[in-house]
Each structure stands twice: as structure tokens, then as C-alpha cells.
Amino acid sequence: MHEYSIVQAMFDQIEAQARERHAIAVKRVYVRIGRSAGVDVPLLKTAYDTFRVRTICDTAPLDVEEVPEKWTCPAGHGDIPAGRPLTCPDCGRPARMASGDEIVLERLELEVP
Amino acid sequence: MCDSCGCGDSDIVPVAVHERILANNERAARHNREHFHDHHVSVINLMGSPGAGKTAVLEATARTLGPSKKLGVLVGDLATDNDARRVRAAGIAAEAITTGSACHLDADMVHKGLHRLAWRDLDILFIENVGNLVCPAVYDLGQDVNVVALSVTEGEDKPLKYPTIFRKADLVLLTKIDLLPVLSDISVARIQENLSLVMPKPLMIPVSATTGRGIDRWVQWLSDIRPLPHAHHHGHSHAHGHEHAHTHTHG
Numbered sequence: 001m002h003e004y005s006i007v008q009a010m011f012d013q014i015e016a017q018a019r020e021r022h023a024i025a026v027k028r029v030y031v032r033i034g035r036s037a038g039v040d041v042p043l044l045k046t047a048y049d050t051f052r053v054r055t056i057c058d059t060a061p062l063d064v065e066e067v068p069e070k071w072t073c074p075a076g077h078g079d080i081p082a083g084r085p086l087t088c089p090d091c092g093r094p095a096r097m098a099s100g101d102e103i104v105l106e107r108l109e110l111e112v113p
Numbered sequence: 114m115c116d117s118c119g120c121g122d123s124d125i126v127p128v129a130v131h132e133r134i135l136a137n138n139e140r141a142a143r144h145n146r147e148h149f150h151d152h153h154v155s156v157i158n159l160m161g162s163p164g165a166g167k168t169a170v171l172e173a174t175a176r177t178l179g180p181s182k183k184l185g186v187l188v189g190d191l192a193t194d195n196d197a198r199r200v201r202a203a204g205i206a207a208e209a210i211t212t213g214s215a216c217h218l219d220a221d222m223v224h225k226g227l228h229r230l231a232w233r234d235l236d237i238l239f240i241e242n243v244g245n246l247v248c249p250a251v252y253d254l255g256q257d258v259n260v261v262a263l264s265v266t267e268g269e270d271k272p273l274k275y276p277t278i279f280r281k282a283d284l285v286l287l288t289k290i291d292l293l294p295v296l297s298d299i300s301v302a303r304i305q306e307n308l309s310l311v312m313p314k315p316l317m318i319p320v321s322a323t324t325g326r327g328i329d330r331w332v333q334w335l336s337d338i339r340p341l342p343h344a345h346h347h348g349h350s351h352a353h354g355h356e357h358a359h360t361h362t363h364g
Contacts, residue, residue, distance in 0.1 A: 002216055009134050013130065013134065017128055017130060036276060038250045071313075084310070085309040086310065087313065103133060104131065108130060109126070111123045112126055
């Protein structure tokens with residue numbers, strides 16, 4: 001249930017952004033979550049809905065973009081297909097994760113005076 | 114203020130943030146890592162399910178390595194300091210980090226735990242994480258390496274069910290291998306195969322804390338940990354000399 005502590009960290013970032021721009025309210029929150037980041041998206045949304053009540057995010061929906069997991073050869077031999085061992089079939093090098101590990105606050109829509 | 118007609122209504126403005134949500138934890142982890150490197154302490158983040166044998170591995174490690182290296186442990190647990198007391202009884206300096214309801218350790222909790230442990234003189238500091246295969250994977254603590262303890266009784270498909278924690282592991286310790294003779298349906302080779310689907314460097318060392326089998330190889334791996342320099346470090350390091358090691362099936 002670390003989704004709650006992730007949401008807590010996200011609120012700290014959102015509040016810092018809102019303060020800096022003297023925002024009255026946050027109207028929308030966009031995050032990017034990798035499919036292999038170890039974050040359960042439905043739980044994240046539940047945690048967000050629990051936290052946002054009576055905060056600056058009270059009326060701000062949370063948009064989650066889920067980023068697919070992608071592995072690639074570090075020497076440029078292309079992507080490793082899903083479900084295969086994580087080594088390059090051409091050169092045997094351990095694959096590098098190209099995406100799927102993101103836990104990122106991407107952007108906000110702020111209401112400013 | 115609305116610019117077009119001056120009506121006094123507020124505006125909605127988009128703000129690009131592009132910030133990692135756990136950036137604060139990562140900063141705290143970097144801070145820990147700098148401390149550890151400055152004092153030449155190798156730090157192992159030991160993770161695994163409740164009951165995987167993390168504490169038993171530490172006790173066996175103390176028996177083998179205790180006489181030649183200074184070892185210390187920070188033990189994360191929801192409640193009780195039972196594990197810390199077990200490890201202390203084995204002769205290692207240990208302090209408990211009681212997390213309350215938190216399911217994982219974070220870099221800040223480790224930092225606070227360090228204040229209670231004489232860690233600067235250690236050769237190796239183990240951070241025994243909360244027993245959990247999900248949450249601990251997400252938090253960098255400032256460690257050099259991640260080790261996941263997986264017991265043979267947990268099933269061959271554990272790596273496929275919890276890919277994130279295994280992906281981040283530098284080493285998987287396959288524990289309780291003394292039980293393999295009574296587990297007719299468990300194949301060590303299949304566990305290794307499943308690891309290769311989720312770990313780019315699927316290194317596994319089979320051990321038994323009870324018989325001591327494999328502990329020498331684990332201890333050698335520990336001694337070979339070479340921390341990377343501070344700069345460009347993203348939570349991974351490499352234990353040299355064992356990249357191409359292969360495990361053997363037993364029984």
C-alpha cells in the first residue's frame with residue numbers, strides 16, 4: 001500500500017507548484033506510471049481520491065497515462081520481445097529497460113487569479 | 114485576471130512539471146549513499162517475502178563472515194524488534210526500524226536508523242527490509258546492491274508474479290534449499306528460467322542457512338561488491354567477478 005505514500009509525495013509537489021504560481025485551485029493532475037514501476041493504478045486513484053478531499057485538489061480529476069514496459073539491446077540490436085529472456089538474442093548483452101519504470105508528475109492545470 | 118475582457122474571472126493555466134514523484138526519497142537516498150561511500154561501507158538492501166529466510170541468512174552470514182568483517186544490520190519491521198534481537202544474538206550490531214503501518218523502508222527512515230547504529234566502522238551494512246515483495250522495490254535507500262531472498266517453498270512462478278522487485282535485484286538468494294528433497298514439484302532450473310524473464314542479469318545463488326550450503330559463495334559475492342562512484346549513480350552497482358556465474362540444480 002505504498003500508493004498512499006506516493007500520493008503524499010505527489011501532493012507535496014503539487015502544493016509547491018500551486019504556491020509558486022499563487023493558484024486558487026488545481027483543476028487537473030496528469031501523471032505517468034510505468035507498467036513495471038511497482039504502482040497499482042487503481043490503488044493510486046483510490047489513494048488520490050482519499051487525500052484530495054478539502055485540499056487544493058478537491059475538484060481536480062487524476063489522469064493516469066500508463067507507460068508500457070519496453071526492453072532494448074544496449075548495443076542497438078533492437079527491442080526484446082515481451083515474454084523472452086532479458087538478454088539480446090543477437091549479442092547476449094543484458095537488456096536495458098527503455099520504459100515502464102516511470103512514476104512521474106507530468107503536468108497540472110492550475111486556476112490562477 | 115481574464116485578459117480578454119477584464120471581467121475578473123480566473124484563468125486555467127497548464128503547468129509542465131515532469132518531476133519524478135519520489136524525487137525527495139531519491140535525494141535522501143543519494144545523501145545516505147554519499148555517507149556510506151565516504152566511510153567505505155558496502156550496503157545491501159535485503160528484501161523478500163515474510164518468512165523467506167532473510168534473518169536466517171543474516172545469522173548464517175554472521176557465523177561465516179563475523180570473525181573477519183564488521184557487520185551491521187538495520188532491520189525494518191512493522192512491529193517488534195524480534196529480528197533485530199535474533200541478529201544481535203548472532204553477534205552482529207543491529208537496530209530495529211519499526212515502521213508502524215508502513216509496508217516498506219524509505220531513505221529517510223534508514224537515515225534516522227543510522228543515528229542509532231555505529232555504522233561508520235562497519236565493512237558491510239545490511240538493511241533488512243520489511244517482508245513484502247511489492248512496496249520495498251519502489252524505494253531507493255542508498256544501497257549498493259539489492260538482494261532478494263526467495264525461498265524454495267514459495268513456488269517457481271514468484272518472479273513472474275512480482276516482476277518489479279526481481280527486476281531490480283542484483284542477486285537472488287534462493288533460500289531453504291535443504292528442503293528441496295521433500296519438494297518434488299519444485300525445479301531450481303525453472304526458477305532460474307523465470308528469473309531470466311524478469312532480470313537482465315539473472316544471478317541466483319542457492320543457499321541453506323541450516324546446512325550452510327552455498328553460504329560460502331554468497332559471502333564471496335558480498336566481499337566482491339565494489340560501489341560505483343557517487344556521480345551517475347542510480348541505485349545500482351555491480352559485484353564484479355560473478356556476472357557469468359551459473360547456478361546448479363540440486364537433487
